Amino acid sequence: RLLARYPPDPHALLQILRELQALQGWLAPDALGQVASELGLTLAQVQGVAGFYRFLHTRPVGAYRVLFSDNVTDRLLGSEALLADLCQRLGVVPGQLSFDGLVSVERTSCTGLCDQGPALLINHHQVLTRLDPARVAHMAELIRARVPVPQWPAAWFEVQDNIRRADVLLGAPCAPGAALTQSLARGADATLAEIKRSNLRGRGGAGFATGLKWELCRQAPGTEHIVVCNADEGEPGTFKDRVLLSRQADAVFEGMTVAAHVLGARRGFLYLRGEYRFLLEPLQAVLQRRRAEQLLGTHILGQAGFDFDIAIHVGAGAYVCGEESALIESLEGKRGTPRIRPPFPAEHGYLGHPTLVNNVETFCAVAHIAQHGGALWAGIGTPKSTGTKIHSVSGDCARPGLYEYPLGTPVSRLLADCGARDTQAVQVGGPSGVCLAADEFERRIAFEDVPTAGAFMVFDRSRDMFEVARGFAHFFAHESCGFCTPCRVGTALLVKRMDKLAGGHGSRDDLDVLFELDRLLHSTTHCGLGASACNPLRDTVLKFRPAYEQRLQSLDFEPGFDLDAELSIARRMTGRDDAAAHLENRT
Ligand code: SF4
Structure with missing residues (x-):
């Protein structure tokens, strides 16, 4: 039945797997086989995708799947003690399924709720915020009594916006259609000129000039152009897109539609991070309303030939998909592996079409600029950093x-x-x-x-800034997609050295190795994840060196492991445990 809802299109694979899992609890081998044969893919291709995303399960999981948000800010608020308490009350080991198959408790990377943590996801669909010991104790009781999650106290699922200071983007709701009306009145060329006049730079971190990106994409040859909104904000500590998507969804969709007008695009996607699955239905409702208001669909605002619509694609837990070429791979139903660039997505993106990728905040800014003009935006901020x-x-x-x-x-x-x-x-x-x-x-x-x-x-x-950096090292190792060796191995080596220091077995040699890893990762990895994995370490060693030095056991060299202990298996196998079989007795 599920497969009948989708065209037999391999590019729908990730969405099919996500929905199949929601129906069946996990992705059993026979289900994967059926999906493969229906979509004309090999079983290995389907397994490869199912195994890539953290929120897809190819083994049975509990009826209650608890994922504790594991950002450093959750830990500051006591998430580790709460996780241990819940596991103890339920009699489970973190990361393992309970013996009766009822529950599993695990950690996941930042869930984008750092302003109201500690937080967790349950069954991927619901988020619980502001956890405390009483809430955890009550939650354990409800799980043991097998009370369905929708019957849990509604207050537990409240997600606050916590807007403390608003300016032009958060200050007022976007009037649906206002920016688009201005854009249509001006025309596509003049709208692009306004975006360029604003000097808006992308808000995803790299800061590429938005107008230039639009122009490159517009000029790229292709049978159609695609507009993509990157709503996969996975950087630990970031949660602004969550609020923009719940408060300013009209501005986001309006910005995308303005882009479609400038580019002549007919199709758009919003790639929603899996952790924000709870926003899907409200966002779908906004899209529905905009279609009814002629702000999406065919002949938008009565303009013949201006046809554009947006589909929402939900991710499945992979930080690397925030990188735009990995996001496009994921949109195409594949593993989220970053592409070799050039060509850049603006020329060769989704299914080979010229594809414009901007993030949520950038599209909100576009809606503001399209409505009020580029000069207003350019007058805010500094000449190089407007708005x-x-x-x-x-x-x-x-x-x-x-x-x-x-x-x-x-x-x-x-x-x-x-x-x-x-x-x-x-x-x-x-x-x-x-x-x-x-x-x-x-x-x-x-x-x-x-x-x-x-x-x-x-x-x-x-x-302890060393522990902050160590947490980030674990994060990068966990999120490495494994495609290139320097990142796959380098981030794991980084974790090993940091754990060695944490265990009190570090030396100056370890610090030298960490700097060597930093140099290696910066110069040899395939995408920004690997290149930036050592940033926290480099900053904290330089600025908070005592936090590292107090952990140095010796100034020269301290072995990373106990060689004599490692040889215990060999001693057992050979039946020898006499004094001469121990290293300390050999000269
Ligand atoms: Fe994947 Fe890391 Fe290589 Fe990026 S740098 S492609 S995340 S392995």
């Missing part, structure tokens, strides 16, 4: 949430406004961004000084 930026503030502060400021605002202003005290460090832009120490808090958030995709994690002086 406003939304920051997701979390960690050690009194008022976590969203703060929108003109670009060029100093870090100290954000810290004062969010109620941070005795701040030791701020991680700006997530783990792949930059870690600032106290003597850098007058630096400005702008492309020419401290660029950011939006995460702003605050750490006070009670925090």
Whole structure:
């Protein structure tokens, strides 16, 4: 029945697998075989996709699947103790299915709820926020009593927007159709000119000029052009797109439709991260309303020949899919492996068509610019960094949430406004961004000084910056897609060295090796994930060196493992355990 809802199109594979799992609980081998034969794929191709995404299961899972959000900010709020408590109450080991198949409890990367953590996902569909010991105890009782999740207390599933400072993007709801009407009145060429006049730069982190990207895509030859909104904000500490999608969905879709008008595109996709699955139905409702209002579909706003519609594609838990070429692979139903570039997606993207990929905040800015003109946007911020930026503030502060400021605002202003005290460090832009120490808090958030995709994690002086960096090292190793050896092996080696230091067995040699890994990863990996995996480590060693030095066992060399202990298996196999069979007795 499910397969009948989709055309026999291999590009629908990921969506089919996601829905199949929602129906059956997991992806059994015979189900994968049937999908393969219906779509004309090999079983290996289907298994390859099913095995790539963290939220797809090729083994049975519990009726209740609990995924604790495992960002450093969740840990600051006590998530590890809550996870241990829940496991103990349910009699399960983290990462394993309970003996009766009822429940499994695991960790997952940041779920985008850092302003109201500790948080968890249950059965991928629902999010629980503001966990505390009482809530966890009650939750264990409900699971043991097999109470269906929809019957749990509704307050547990409340997701707050926590908008603390609003400017042009968060300040007022977008009037549906206002930007599009202006865009149609101006014409496609003049609308593109307004985007260029605004000097808007992409809000995903790289800061590429939006107008130039649109122009390159528009000029690229192809039978059709595609518009994609990247709503896969997986950078730990970022959650602004979650709020934009719930508060300003019209602005996002309006920005996409303006882009379609400029490019002559007929198809658009919004790639929604799997962790935000709970936003799917509200977003679908907004799309439905916009179709009814002639803001999507055929003859948009009565203009003959202007046809455009948007489909929502839900991801399945893979950080690397935030990289635009990996996202396109995923949209095509494949593993989210970044492509070799060039060609860039603007020329050769979804199914080979010229494809414009911008993120949620960028499309919101586009809607604002299309409605009010590029000059207004260009007058905000600095000449090289125009407009406003939304920051997701979390960690050690009194008022976590969203703060929108003109670009060029100093870090100290954000810290004062969010109620941070005795701040030791701020991680700006997530783990792949930059870690600032106290003597850098007058630096400005702008492309020419401290660029950011939006995460702003605050750490006070009670925090151990080595442990912060170690958590990020584990994150990158976990999220490496495994495609290229330097990243696959390098991130694992990074984790090993950091764990060795944490275990009190480090030496200066280990620090040298960490810097060597940094150099290697920066210069040899295939995409930005591997290249930035050492950023937190490099920053924290340079700026918080005592946190590392206090862990050094010897100044020269300390072995990474106990060789004599490793030989115990050989001793058992040979039946020898005399003194001469131990290394310390040999000269
Ligand atoms: Fe995959 Fe890492 Fe290589 Fe990027 S750098 S392609 S994430 S293995």
